[in-house]
Amino acid sequence: MNIRGDRECKSCGTRWSYYDTGSVECPECGSLRSVGVDDRTEHTDAPVELDLTPLRSRVDETTTEELAAEVATTCREYTRKRGFIDAGQLQPLDETYVAAVELGAVAAALARRARPSDEAELYFLDLLGGADRGERPGHKAVPEAFRTAFGLAMADAVDSYQRDVRSYLDDHSDDHARRLSGRLRDHRKRIEALDGDVDPADANRLMHAARDLGRYVAGDENAAVTAENWLSGLERDRT
Structure with a gap:
């Protein structure tokens, strides 16, 4: 959405940044x-953190x-x-987000x-142990029981x-x-059509291609080559 992120309270005159708080409520008087x-700027992210510590503490207190x-x-x-757009700037597809989606x-x-x-x-507990720090076991460790869950x-x-990348490319x-x-x-639609039932290596390539596409769009010219390589790997697997 396009917002004016620098705010001024009409009641007490306090200035703050919506980009930092994610709220139009005045932090001083409420x-x-x-x-x-300021001018309207594209902004889709929110200042939210993933904290799995309380859930990790309950591992021995409840059923799996x-x-x-x-x-x-x-x-x-x-x-x-x-x-993934913060104050008009396209951000990376970060590992914490990917880990949270997988978990x-x-x-x-x-x-x-x-x-x-x-x-x-054990795979679930391994993910739970590090997802909020952006740590995942990796596609080679995905059990057969979670093959479709991982792909999806x-x-x-x-x-x-991609939704935010497309929005960014509009401007x-x-x-x-x-x-x-x-x-x-x-390639994404193909994986969705197969209900995620693809080789985890291919699902991993898809994610890395998206990440490198974002890096290229954000200004890293070399990332276009690596995005192309990930996509070519997916296309070779289909032939």
Whole structure:
């Protein structure tokens, strides 16, 4: 959305940045009556953090299924508030966001299983242990039980990121970026059509292609080459 991020309270005159607080409420007096004092700028992100510490502390206090359901809800709440344009600048597809999307999908899948395998439970706990620091086990460690959850998670993360990339490109036109984005969209839709049932290596390539597309759009010329390489890898696997 396009907003005036620098705010001035009409009640007490306090100035603050919506980009920092994510709220139009005056931090000094609580008034909701404020005006923007800068130009409108594209902004989709929010100042929200993922903190899984309270959930990790409950590992020994509840069943895995109950814990997984709570983790899935927490991750959904976090990712729903996140965006990738901050005060007009396109941000990276960061590992914390990707880890949160994966953990949310894995937790939701685990919560539906009456008797999860030891392998599935350990993978979930490994993700839970580091997702809020952007740490994930990696695609080679994905258990067969979570193959589709992983594929759909990577496609979901890419879809969310691409929406902001497309919005950014509306104001910063780049034909090459749009062509790369179109190829990325086609691969994402294929994974979605297969309900995520693809080789985790391909889902991982999709995510990295989206990340490097964003780096290129944000100004790293070399990232166009690496994005192309990730996409070419996906296309070779289909031949």
